[in-house]
Amino acid sequence: MASGSTFLRLWLTDRARDTMLSFLPKEDLPSFRLACHDFSVRAAPLLYQDTDITFRASTFTKPARMAALDRISHHIRTLTFSMVHSPNTFLPPLLDPVTGEEVTFIYEPYTQTTRDSAARLSNPTYGSWEMTDMLVKQYSPLFHAAANVPSFIRAFSSLRNLKHLRISCPGQEAIQRYRRSVVDYALISIRIAVERSNLVLLDTLSLLSIHPGALLYLKPVMGFGALPNSVKRWERITNLAIVMDSIPFTPYPPADHLKLLHAYLHVFATSLTDFAFRWQGVKGLSPLSLDKEVCLQEKSPEMACPRRCHLALRPLKFKKLRKMEVENIVVDASQISSFITAHRHTIREFNFEDTHLRSGDWDQALTPLTRISGSERWKEKAEEVMDVPLLLSPVGIDEKRANEVLVDYFNCKPRAFRPSACKYLDTFRIPHSSTTNLRPKLISNMSLKNDSFPSSAAFDAINSSLQSDDAERKDAVKKGSAIFAFTLKNKEGKEESWHIDLKESGSAGKGTAPEGKKADVTLSLTDEEFGKLVAGKTQAQRLFMSGKLKIKGDVMKATKMEPVLKKAQTKAKL
Numbered sequence: 001m002a003s004g005s006t007f008l009r010l011w012l013t014d015r016a017r018d019t020m021l022s023f024l025p026k027e028d029l030p031s032f033r034l035a036c037h038d039f040s041v042r043a044a045p046l047l048y049q050d051t052d053i054t055f056r057a058s059t060f061t062k063p064a065r066m067a068a069l070d071r072i073s074h075h076i077r078t079l080t081f082s083m084v085h086s087p088n089t090f091l092p093p094l095l096d097p098v099t100g101e102e103v104t105f106i107y108e109p110y111t112q113t114t115r116d117s118a119a120r121l122s123n124p125t126y127g128s129w130e131m132t133d134m135l136v137k138q139y140s141p142l143f144h145a146a147a148n149v150p151s152f153i154r155a156f157s158s159l160r161n162l163k164h165l166r167i168s169c170p171g172q173e174a175i176q177r178y179r180r181s182v183v184d185y186a187l188i189s190i191r192i193a194v195e196r197s198n199l200v201l202l203d204t205l206s207l208l209s210i211h212p213g214a215l216l217y218l219k220p221v222m223g224f225g226a227l228p229n230s231v232k233r234w235e236r237i238t239n240l241a242i243v244m245d246s247i248p249f250t251p252y253p254p255a256d257h258l259k260l261l262h263a264y265l266h267v268f269a270t271s272l273t274d275f276a277f278r279w280q281g282v283k284g285l286s287p288l289s290l291d292k293e294v295c296l297q298e299k300s301p302e303m304a305c306p307r308r309c310h311l312a313l314r315p316l317k318f319k320k321l322r323k324m325e326v327e328n329i330v331v332d333a334s335q336i337s338s339f340i341t342a343h344r345h346t347i348r349e350f351n352f353e354d355t356h357l358r359s360g361d362w363d364q365a366l367t368p369l370t371r372i373s374g375s376e377r378w379k380e381k382a383e384e385v386m387d388v389p390l391l392l393s394p395v396g397i398d399e400k401r402a403n404e405v406l407v408d409y410f411n412c413k414p415r416a417f418r419p420s421a422c423k424y425l426d427t428f429r430i431p432h433s434s435t436t437n438l439r440p441k442l443i444s445n446m447s448l449k450n451d452s453f454p455s456s457a458a459f460d461a462i463n464s465s466l467q468s469d470d471a472e473r474k475d476a477v478k479k480g481s482a483i484f485a486f487t488l489k490n491k492e493g494k495e496e497s498w499h500i501d502l503k504e505s506g507s508a509g510k511g512t513a514p515e516g517k518k519a520d521v522t523l524s525l526t527d528e529e530f531g532k533l534v535a536g537k538t539q540a541q542r543l544f545m546s547g548k549l550k551i552k553g554d555v556m557k558a559t560k561m562e563p564v565l566k567k568a569q570t571k572a573k574l
Contacts, residue, residue, distance in 0.1 A: 021043060050077070066155065091143065148189065243277075259286065262316065291315075313519070318343065318346075336366075476504050483498055488527045491527070498510055499514065
């Protein structure tokens with residue numbers, strides 16, 4: 001047991017102290033801060049650097065909450081603003097109290113931040129005193145809090161070290177996409193607050209699970225309460241991620257929201273270096289090539305604004321784009337080819353996940369890579385990732401015939417194709433349906449996942465990764481040299497075990513070890529913590545030091561397991 005003076009010297013050493021604090025789970029930091037004043041001061045940056053706010057009526061208006069935000073605001077690096085669509089955010093039609101007729105409400109944000117109550121009360125908040133009176137009587141306090149732009153400006157002005165803003169507003173029903181809700185007023189307030197606050201470090205924006213109409217309220221060009229210099233604030237964003245509710249792909253999809261998306265991305269055309277986009281739900285059109293979609297150029301009865309349908313969209317080109325990822329899209333091979341050609345001087349990595357080619361094939365889509373690199377050598381190191389059928393004890397079929405059957409199967413089965421680096425493009429991934437003849441291995445695809453243990457999907461991903469590459473499997477066996485057992489406990493208290501054999505076979509399976517063998521290391525933890533470990537949200541050292549991970553056997557060998565677990569991060573969705 002270390003003496004008080006020894007611990008004090010350790011604590012006053014910045015590197016040792018910061019290392020120790022980094023291993024503390026975030027949920028334990030509040031208790032740790034209660035020990036003494038210095039513990040509280042040192043732990044505060046780690047505790048508050050990632051802060052989540054679920055918006056309510058008193059979030060930015062209650063003095064006690066604003067005082068608390070002022071005390072911790074300089075620690076906040078990532079802010080997540082969440083507001084779920086619900087019956088509380090629904091806005092009914094505004095009715096005249098005398099005639100009972102519906103009244104049109106033209107919103108103009110009130111942005112004065114004066115603290116003089118007399119001056120504040122001398123001007124109506126919503127255009128006129130009559131309109132203000134109707135809104136106060138007919139709409140809930142949540143609406144007035146969301147439309148209270150000065151409170152948002154005061155809150156965001158205190159976040160001087162903010163680097164990453166995350167906005168999440170899930171749950172909107174498709175039938176409500178052309179109705180404005182309380183969430184939309186909150187988005188307007190957020191956009192104005194960011195534009196009028198001195199957030200010099202803010203360079204990353206994530207719009208996670210948003211509805212298509214949200215971009216109308218986040219768009220600074222001719223937006224609600226926008227200033228002439230509003231666009232300059234958003235042009236400092238270099239990293240953008242969007243997860244948007246799907247607009248179903250039909251011959252004539254509603255063009256209004258697609259045009260909003262196209263116009264919104266144009267705001268970041270001069271500054272963006274990293275871009276990620278995913279349709280949430282059914283597949284949708286590629287956001288990078290909407291200007292080439294015929295459905296956005298022709299008139300359609302489903303378009304809410306037919307007078308503007310004939311206007312051509314400007315092509316989208318990012319001047320500094322280095323990394324791009326799109327997922328769950330429908331696209332033409334020619335559109336991908338045009339995108340690669342247009343960005344050939346800057347882009348270093350692109351990723352097309354869960355992509356369906358509407359016309360052409362992937363060889364046509366990747367034709368620019370041959371022109372860029374000057375040859376087709378980038379195809380030589382291609383990695384084929386494919387689904388393999390399960391063959392259980394074939395009767396009367398020798399190995400040669402079985403392989404012929406498999407080759408015929410693969411030649412008509414879509415596969416994932418990952419070309420290697422070329423001169424200009426470092427890494428990229430796309431789905432591929434080439435007809436190259438392969439000699440696949442017989443691999444069982446019997447799932448190791450147990451639905452009662454959601455994180456067990458990781459073992460399928462690890463097994464697939466090890467079996468798909470002989471060199472990688474041999475390297476893992478050489479470095480691991482042990483059988484690792486994992487005993488997981490779910491929320492119902494049930495326990496189940498899996499193993500990863502890095503001593504001989506280089507495979508994963510159910511049970512604590514392969515038949516007739518014994519595990520060298522056994523790791524016991526909950527299913528939830530294992531999911532976080534595989535997803536990269538925590539580290540094995542932290543779980544071990546906090547008592548959430550128990551290790552039986554050779555502890556040093558357990559340290560060799562983490563690189564193998566990382567293989568599951570990109571393949572298992574936990």
